[in-house]
Amino acid sequence: MKLTGRRIFKGKTEGEALVTSQSISFYGGVDPDTGTVVEKGHELEGQSITDKVLVFPSGKGSTVGSYVIYQMAKTGTGPKALILKDCEAIVAVGCIISDLPCIDQIDVEKIETGMNLSLDAENGIVESK
Amino acid sequence: MELTPEEKNMAEGKYGKATQKAMEILVTLGEIYGAKRLIDISSVQIAGVSYANLNEPGLNWLADMAKDGEVRVFTTLNPAGMDLEEWRKLGISEEFAEKQLRVVEAFGKMGVITTCSCTPYLYGNLPHFGQNIAWSESSAVCFANSVIGARTNREGGPSALSAALVGKTPEYGFHLDENRQPEVTVEIKAKVQGTYRFGALGKVLGDQLGKKITYIKEIPKASVEELKSFCASYATYGGVALFHMESITPDKVQKIPSEMIKVTEKDIEKALKELDDDTDIDFISLGCPHASLAELEYIAKKLKGKTVNPKKEIWITTARPTKQVADRMGFTKIIEDSGAKIAADTCCVVAPIRGRFKGLASDSAKMCYYGSGRNKFAVKLMSMDECIEEALKQ
Numbered sequence: 131m132k133l134t135g136r137r138i139f140k141g142k143t144e145g146e147a148l149v150t151s152q153s154i155s156f157y158g159g160v161d162p163d164t165g166t167v168v169e170k171g172h173e174l175e176g177q178s179i180t181d182k183v184l185v186f187p188s189g190k191g192s193t194v195g196s197y198v199i200y201q202m203a204k205t206g207t208g209p210k211a212l213i214l215k216d217c218e219a220i221v222a223v224g225c226i227i228s229d230l231p232c233i234d235q236i237d238v239e240k241i242e243t244g245m246n247l248s249l250d251a252e253n254g255i256v257e258s259k
Numbered sequence: 260m261e262l263t264p265e266e267k268n269m270a271e272g273k274y275g276k277a278t279q280k281a282m283e284i285l286v287t288l289g290e291i292y293g294a295k296r297l298i299d300i301s302s303v304q305i306a307g308v309s310y311a312n313l314n315e316p317g318l319n320w321l322a323d324m325a326k327d328g329e330v331r332v333f334t335t336l337n338p339a340g341m342d343l344e345e346w347r348k349l350g351i352s353e354e355f356a357e358k359q360l361r362v363v364e365a366f367g368k369m370g371v372i373t374t375c376s377c378t379p380y381l382y383g384n385l386p387h388f389g390q391n392i393a394w395s396e397s398s399a400v401c402f403a404n405s406v407i408g409a410r411t412n413r414e415g416g417p418s419a420l421s422a423a424l425v426g427k428t429p430e431y432g433f434h435l436d437e438n439r440q441p442e443v444t445v446e447i448k449a450k451v452q453g454t455y456r457f458g459a460l461g462k463v464l465g466d467q468l469g470k471k472i473t474y475i476k477e478i479p480k481a482s483v484e485e486l487k488s489f490c491a492s493y494a495t496y497g498g499v500a501l502f503h504m505e506s507i508t509p510d511k512v513q514k515i516p517s518e519m520i521k522v523t524e525k526d527i528e529k530a531l532k533e534l535d536d537d538t539d540i541d542f543i544s545l546g547c548p549h550a551s552l553a554e555l556e557y558i559a560k561k562l563k564g565k566t567v568n569p570k571k572e573i574w575i576t577t578a579r580p581t582k583q584v585a586d587r588m589g590f591t592k593i594i595e596d597s598g599a600k601i602a603a604d605t606c607c608v609v610a611p612i613r614g615r616f617k618g619l620a621s622d623s624a625k626m627c628y629y630g631s632g633r634n635k636f637a638v639k640l641m642s643m644d645e646c647i648e649e650a651l652k653q
Contacts, residue, residue: 138287158633162314193395193415194312201316219288223417226284227320234291 131258133236138217140252141231145210147245147258148182149238150174155191156198156224165207183247184209185238189221199224211249213238213256260289260429261296269425277328277369281421288418289429297427298391298434302333304379305371305423306395307416309340309609310359318362324420325365331426335374335384336366337396338549338576338606343375349574349602355611371423375604376578378487378549380407383580388509391434393422397498398491398548398625404501406486408509410434413500433500441474441503444516449524451478454488455642458624459530461492463522466530469497474515475504487548492624531640534627538637542616543650544607544630545643546576547623552584554643555601559590561647567598572616573650579603599650608633620649 150173154160159169165180180202189195199221202208212225217234225232231251241247245258262270270286272279285297307313313321340359341351351359367373374382377396386392386409394400395414403409412432414422422428432438445468451460464473481489481504493499503512545558558575567573575594577585582603585591594601602610607621608629619636621627622645627638641649 138291157312193413193418194307196415196417197307197313197317197320200320201314204316204319217291219291219415219418222287222291223284223415226287227280227417 131240133240133256135233135236135254135256137251137254138222138232138234139225139230141211141229142250142252143183143210143231144246144248145181145183147185147241147243147247148174148177148179149185149241149243151187153188153190154186156189156195156220157192159191160198162198162201162205162207165202179209180207182209183211183213183249185213185241187215187238189218191220193220195220196224196227199230200228203228203230211251213241213249260286260294262286266297275327277324277326278424280324281328281424284418284421285425285427285429289431292429292431294429294431296430297425298430299426300332300393300422300428301386301390302335302384302392303330303419303423304335304337304384304394304396304399305366305416305419306337308337308362308366308375310355310362311340311609311611313362318358318365321362321365325368328369328424330370330423332423333384334371334423335376335379335382336363336371337375338377338609339363339375339604340610341605342602343604345602348600349610350615351611369424374578376549377606378551378578381549381551381581382578391428393419393428395419397494398487400500401490401494401502402487404433405490405503405508439501439510440472440513441516442471442518443468443473444519445473445475446519446521447475447477448521449527451527453642454485455622455624455640456527457481457485457489458492458622458640459527459534460522461489462496462530462534462624463526465493465495465497465499467520470499473502474512475502478504478507481507484551484554488623491548495625495628534624534638534640536618536631536637536639538618538639540618540620540639540649541571542619542636543571543573543646544576544619544621544623544626545573545646547606547608547621547626549606550575550577550581552581555581555585555590555594556588557643558647559585559593561644562597562599563593565597565651567650568653569598571650573599574607575599575601576606577601577603620646622646
């Protein structure tokens with residue numbers, strides 16, 4: 131499978147997909163110390179996003195979320211890359227300041243948790259092996 | 260996006276690393292939101308200042324940007340996590356204070372005026388009607404767009420800093436006429452008076468209509484203090500950046516929307532009830548957004564010769580310049596003689612106070628939201644007079 135979207139921030143990487151159909155608030159919704167989703171009632175509540183290729187529709191919540199993405203990238207609790215349907219400012223800024231590969235405008239329903247993905251974010255390409 | 264030769268040079272790093280990173284952020288945001296170009300701005304307000312939100316990595320990022328970054332436009336700063344001078348009085352730890360001072364120092368090094376206030380329009384950062392600006396701090400964004408008629412999107416900390424370093428912002432969203440038109444008319448059939456009831460109205464509209472731009476009718480009058488409370492609440496509950504209020508706000512509206520809702524006394528009462536956890540109060544917060552000089556004068560009159568219950572704390576948060584005039588006028592002494600505390604540079608939304616109190620009373624609906632969500636307090640929204648009576652009640 132090969133999907134093409136839009137580069138938000140460049141970089142090449144590989145990793146295991148963790149997929150949710152729900153938006154994510156990084157400030158308050160994810161614990162930056164552990165990389166665990168803590169938002170009550172979220173599909174991914176209790177799951178770790180560390181070293182995953184995180185696949186989700188969009189970001190939400192406070193703009194402080196950009197700094198949470200950065201904090202996780204620097205302390206090693208963050209995801210390897212982000213794939214979204216519609217990227218908004220919080221996630222985009224978080225990826226740019228963190229040098230975290232990110233692609234949006236991807237048909238995220240086609241990706242399933244556990245798939246092994248490779249990304250070429252510069253060209254907006256996602257492939258499953 | 261089309262860039263000018265100077266902007267291209269910035270993007271290629273010829274103006275230093277911080278400016279290059281800033282351009283990368285602005286151009287990416289511009290592309291996401293379909294901007295065709297960058298436009299000049301007259302001022303910036305930067306949020307994301309409290310060390311409680313930034314943590315070590317955020318501080319390091321700012322310090323890194325400060326290595327060669329310098330703002331190209333007049334820029335002011337949001338509240339920090341503590342009073343920068345009298346932090347001990349508020350029970351802030353040495354460790355937190357040291358980190359917080361380094362955050363403010365990094366901004367200062369970049370040429371940011373470290374006002375540390377959420378009401379920049381009261382302290383020298385006052386745009387005029389129609390000016391393009393790039394502001395963060397949701398309550399100030401809502402005030403600038405709506406009450407002043409300046410033009411800004413809801414920036415985050417890093418995008419506002421980027422705009423300051425480049426002196427420009429991508430042209431999309433609220434910078435364009437077509438995105439500033441009202442979508443729904445609101446008829447107010449309730450008494451809306453006082454900061455707390457304006458806050459309750461902000462919650463009613465935010466909860467019901469979210470980000471829809473409203474055209475609000477039949478508010479007979481509103482003070483600056485009531486409007487700042489309303490903006491803070493409306494932006495908190497609805498994520499709103501712009502509203503129109505008939506005969507009060509200045510934007511020209513092309514067409515009054517035919518879709519209409521009514522807000523009645525019942526709606527306001529319901530919002531007040533939702534912000535009443537029926538709790539014992541041990542903490543009273545006034546000055547969200549930052550108390551104006553008129554509010555400090557009023558509070559001083561109310562507290563004169565009285566004593567705050569020693570089992571309760573009352574914090575009045577404001578900007579440093581306001582406090583300095585209050586010092587001169589004797590308001591500070593009257594307020595502090597009563598046992599109340601005036602805290603400048605900070606606010607109860609971003610100060611590290613989780614676990615210190617149980618029941619919060621405030622005249623600000625925004626404060627109640629963050630008091631319960633972020634700090635896990637039980638809350639009660641009430642008028643400023645009731646808040647002061649609560650503090651004095653032995």
